Amino acid sequence: xxxxxxxxxxxxxxxxxxxxxxxxxxxxxxxxxxxxxxxxxxxxxxxxxxxxxxxxxxxxxxxxxxxxxxxxxxxxxxxxxxxxxxxxxxxxxxxxxxxxxxxxxxxxxxxxxxxx
Amino acid sequence: xxxxxxxxxxxxxxxxxxxxxxxxxxxxxxxxxxxxxxxxxxxxxxxxxxxxxxxxxxxxxxxxxxxxxxxxxxxxxxxxxxxxxxxxxxxxxxxxxxxxxxxxxxxxxxxxxxxx
DNA sequence: TTTAGTACCTTGTATCGCAAGGTATATTTT
DNA sequence: AAAATATACCTTGCGATACAAGGTACTAAA
Numbered sequence: 001x002x003x004x005x006x007x008x009x010x011x012x013x014x015x016x017x018x019x020x021x022x023x024x025x026x027x028x029x030x031x032x033x034x035x036x037x038x039x040x041x042x043x044x045x046x047x048x049x050x051x052x053x054x055x056x057x058x059x060x061x062x063x064x065x066x067x068x069x070x071x072x073x074x075x076x077x078x079x080x081x082x083x084x085x086x087x088x089x090x091x092x093x094x095x096x097x098x099x100x101x102x103x104x105x106x107x108x109x110x111x112x113x114x115x116x
Numbered sequence: 117x118x119x120x121x122x123x124x125x126x127x128x129x130x131x132x133x134x135x136x137x138x139x140x141x142x143x144x145x146x147x148x149x150x151x152x153x154x155x156x157x158x159x160x161x162x163x164x165x166x167x168x169x170x171x172x173x174x175x176x177x178x179x180x181x182x183x184x185x186x187x188x189x190x191x192x193x194x195x196x197x198x199x200x201x202x203x204x205x206x207x208x209x210x211x212x213x214x215x216x217x218x219x220x221x222x223x224x225x226x227x228x229x230x231x232x
Numbered sequence: 233t234t235t236a237g238t239a240c241c242t243t244g245t246a247t248c249g250c251a252a253g254g255t256a257t258a259t260t261t262t
Numbered sequence: 263a264a265a266a267t268a269t270a271c272c273t274t275g276c277g278a279t280a281c282a283a284g285g286t287a288c289t290a291a292a
Contacts (some may be wrong), residue, residue: 030272031269074271076270
């Protein structure tokens with residue numbers, strides 16, 4: 001049994017949430033997104049990201065604008081739509097439910113999350 | 117865009133983790149598992165669970181014993197193997213990484229999780 | 233004998249992550 | 263100017279999984 005596959009499966013659906021979280025802070029283009037996710041310790045490759053962005057755009061969660069670059073081809077800057085913002089709130093709930101589920105299964109005791 | 121599908125996708129891979137967490141506390145059979153997951157606010161149906169249990173058994177993460185029931189057909193009680201316990205620890209790490217990623221994307225800071 | 237309840241299992245579909253490709257534009261090097 | 267490099271976008275095919283919608287087998291009650 002393969003740990004990498006398990007981690008990959010865990011990512012399913014999470015990636016959509018993470019991208020919404022990220023774009024909630026401001027527009028970004030694909031390489032931006034990959035870089036920022038990497039900094040948040042989530043490795044994503046192009047073959048995963050591009051179809052996902054296209055799907056989210058078709059579902060009206062995202063919109064984009066072309067922007068010129070000083071070095072290289074133009075970039076597609078993605079941003080959340082109003083639908084995207086609303087959907088993000090739904091996924092926030094879903095995520096909270098999921099963490100709560102894991103905490104209950106883990107030990108049934110409360111877990112305190114504190115920022116540093 | 118469909119919230120239910122998104123939640124379903126979020127569950128992918130998580131279910132395996134949740135079942136390992138649950139069986140870590142003691143053996144259970146399928147209906148048991150569904151019931152306990154429901155109490156932890158995770159809805160799972162038979163068509164999802166049975167193939168998953170079979171797969172985890174084939175991967176040597178789980179073993180089972182038949183046990184007579186006083187009312188109805190015999191039950192398959194599943195329990196973790198040593199491999200399953202080890203794999204659970206890997207998934208604990210993966211889960212912690214994932215929660216950390218979401219927290220970073222949420223507010224830009226790492227978090228400390230402390231049990232009470 | 234029939235019905236209801238419990239438990240186990242299978243098939244087909246939709247979706248997603250990913251590896252491994254490919255295309256197009258701009259800049260630098262030769 | 264031509265070739266090479268870098269950057270950015272995109273597609274195809276595959277493997278894995280959740281789920282709906284079926285089905286089978288055993289037991290007990292009506």
